[in-house]
Amino acid sequence: MNKRAGLDDGIYFIVIMLALSIIFVVGNLIVTKVNTEFQASGSISEQGKSISGSLASKYAGVVDGAFLTFFVGIFLAMVIGAWFVRTHPALFWLSIPILAFFVFIAAIYGNFFENFAQNSEVAESVAGLTIIPFIMNNYVMFIMGAIIVISIALFAKNKTGNI
Numbered sequence: 001m002n003k004r005a006g007l008d009d010g011i012y013f014i015v016i017m018l019a020l021s022i023i024f025v026v027g028n029l030i031v032t033k034v035n036t037e038f039q040a041s042g043s044i045s046e047q048g049k050s051i052s053g054s055l056a057s058k059y060a061g062v063v064d065g066a067f068l069t070f071f072v073g074i075f076l077a078m079v080i081g082a083w084f085v086r087t088h089p090a091l092f093w094l095s096i097p098i099l100a101f102f103v104f105i106a107a108i109y110g111n112f113f114e115n116f117a118q119n120s121e122v123a124e125s126v127a128g129l130t131i132i133p134f135i136m137n138n139y140v141m142f143i144m145g146a147i148i149v150i151s152i153a154l155f156a157k158n159k160t161g162n163i
Helices: 007-040 046-083 089-117 125-126 132-137 139-155
Strands: none
Touching: 007 046, 007 089, 007 125, 007 132, 007 139, 046 132, 046 139, 089 132, 089 139, 132 139
């Protein structure tokens, strides 16, 4: 295959997960506020209020599950892609500074999400979620684990491509 080492995939992974987490948290905030307005409105029927409340209560679980699915799916795609790239184990030492840079970027994005989540308007929306805050508050550890697994898949092959 004529693919580069795929180190730029790490940046895409880090950025996509941050963007998805913020989009899902803001979506949860919007759904919660819309539901609150629906419940306070006198012109909406009880059936409409019931449907709105039901959808709002299910949104957090669906979004958490979707985020975890995206996280695991993109991670697995990166591991599989790294497996098919032909590299020599000696190149591992050259990739260490790049991988350290990824950890540095993950730390910055993890702190960004933490500051975002502590915003007074967003904090209640984040409190309704479980998986997204857990992953993003431990973002550096998850990215380091992903880097280790991807490095093993990328560099721990012999000439035939087997471990």
